[in-house]
Amino acid sequence: MFLNLIKTTDDAGNERYRKAALTSLMNVASQAIQMATGLISVPLALNYVGVERFGIWMTLSTALAFITFSDFGVGIGTQDRMSKLAAVGLHGEARGTFTSSMLFAIVLAALLLAISWFVVPRIGLATLFSLKSEAAIRDIVPTTLMVVLVFALGLVAGIVQRAFSALQDGFFIALIQAVSRVLSLALLFVVVSAGMGLPALVFVVGGLSSAAIVAVGTPILLRRYPWLRPERTSLANMFDRQSLHEVLKVGLLGLGASVAIYLVNNSALVLMSAKQGAASSADYAVLLKLVGIPLMVLTYALLPLWPAIAEANAKRDFAWIGHAYKKYKRITQAVAVVSAVGILLFGRQAISMWTRNAEVVPSNGLLLATAGFMVLGFWNALTSVFLNGLSMYRSQATVGLLLAFVSVVVAAYVPSGYGKESIIWIIGCGYFLRCLMMQIQIGSFLRCNRIFPEVKE
Template identity: 25%
Template sequence: MGLIQKIKNILFGGHERTAKANKNILGSFIIKVVSIVISLVVVPLTLNYVNPSRYGIWLTLSSIVAWFSFFDIGITHGLRNKYAEARAKGDNKSAQIYISTTYGILAIVFITIWLLFLVINPFLDWSDLLKLSPEYGSDVSKLALIVFTYFCMQFVLRTITTIISADQEPAKASLIDVIGQIISLVVIVILVKTTEGSLVNLGIALCASPLLALIGANIFFFKGKYREFKPTFSKVKFSYAKSLFNLGVVFFIIQIAGLIQFESANVIISRNFGPADVTDYNIVFKYFGVLSMGFTIFLTPFWSAATEAYVKNDIGWIRDSMKKYNVLNIFFVLLGIIMLFFADDIYDLWLGEETVNIDFLLSLWGLIFFTVSIFGSKYVSFLNGISALRLQFWASVVSPVVYLILTLVFIEYFKMGVYALFVASVVANFNAFILAPIQYHMIINKGKKGIWIR
């Protein structure tokens, strides 16, 4: 047997579910490498185009608008589980109804929100809200409209990526995002070569490009592989919405916790330290976020595969998969330590010498934060896949409060720097490194039900 054949057997042999996951892991890895390269190129290009302070404004405004994502009420996560369950049972009719109903609900919600924002935006003083110089007022108001329009449209259009991921093919979903990134990169290069730095032009480039990719993906997949599940008005059944909402509302609360904890960071930094520090924080976040992105490549197929395995009572497959993820976890911790050791050199190589001066503590706590997140993510992914969400729900109610209180205390009373936000995030993320592993153990190893499985 040749070497190539042996590799094929390792990657694509064995259980059909595992082989499918391995194919997507390999595809996702290639796609993610391209995504990372593009991201690394886009950041310095963008910084040179609009300068660090303006880039910080873009990041801050994007974070604020992202808060409105909670209006999907977690329905796309509900769709992911319900669609996967329906396909596992061979119930394609219900699968199409769930898809059509999700598109219908999201369209109604986000069109309404967008129209309300059109009315409200002219009366908002963005310069005062973000503590910016008045000279930015007009551009920031225009940028807010651009970004808000993008977020509303993409929340409806991204339903296609949920369907693809639920079908255990996350590599294809990732490819859609990369196509959007490529378009953005091309447009930004053109802007750098032909125009002066402009927040409005930057907003158009970074918002319109991914929308074009999503529109193309919806047309391509619903005319092809998912023709049978194409959303139609006649298949929108609001009676099905109840089951989506029952599951979605729990995901909704969990999403809110994530939004408060992560999307408020840029605003807190901007108000307490300044826009330039928003840039430093996000550079560290992007740098060590590569670890999370890498681990997610391997983990993404697990959510919907776990749904299928649990429905079919294939506990052995779940247990074996978790062992492999734990071994992989150790590798990523070691990789993160190496990244920390060379962080300053890589920042200079990436962004140019003296472009930023990032404190070591900020990098250290950035690494610790992502290490904790990666550890818990495999357990959370399994629990999400089987809809065992009650403990995570209550943790999510408490977590944002813990995060905001700790952030305030660390900054105001202990005079900690920007790294205080990472410290607070680690402590507030107790579900990831305490509750979720215990819950997984009780369900899979102990066979417990009750609160553990709800």
């Protein structure tokens, strides 16, 4: 599907398509492994820990994903700045950006772990999540600490991943993730058979990939790009305050955009758990796993375009940007239609056969609402990749955040009698307006640069 995009008369454009296609294919392969792992791990984990503790895990992972925003947008800013610097050959400044961002992420991760170690045990988490079983009450604190550790690892791994992406070498990250997911599945059977508990399950399923990126990805990155290696041994000298300042200027806007889409995508599950208990959200959590498969594949297929667009924009190759947009727009529309029809026709049967647990089979209303939300996710994936590549974060961070906040607040006050799907529909209204705004921005950019007349299909 993506190899046919490697067609252009421009050598630089051809190289962008080649790298994007290679990374996209490896990303899709990696996600295929994750899908296969998920098909096995979800019912295995669900039957091992039970509905309530499974709901705890999914809710904690969703709620504490907000921790990933505690890097103040450094990951996004690092990719944006390194893409531009590498495109014009400013390797010294790119190195300063990478080393400063890595040190910043390491310090933040250490602070996060230290604070959580003292704070989490003193919070009444069992009451907060309306837990009933002794096993769930016993596991809530160690599981929460493990989820925090997983996200702390993710902060550091995120900088390594962003650096690979900025250099259009995301292929290696996808390869590391594919291998680590196979290992994760093997270790999952060990955890279950040995009865090692929910915290170990959380690390094996959620943290192994980040640990692999840090331990394996960093040496590969520095070997492929020797100019990224620190020239000075002193930590103080490795930290470039000006580089970090430039990263934060872009990163904080990117952070706002990320917070907005986080609220849109994850608030429904948290609201369901808070209103009706963790166990009541299990059906939606499993449904999200199912609809997330095609959305995740497309998202990871589109992500390699981000640095390619940034490079093309730095070199003012607007015709290539227009060509790429029209091609990928058609692909996104086709995938969205096929995925939505498949979920609506076969979603309930697939979940029933997959989990063999009638408690997590969704209602038709919940299925319809989630399918519609998934289509908006496809639209957002396409538009956000192009706007990010063009460094157009401001409206995503301001208007997008306002729309997300308003829709979530309105959904929070919906009476429980209206059903769980009403929460999704209300948040979806804000999501639709966000996507529409982003679509208008892209159209304006293409028209202002007179791209469409130059694009030949």
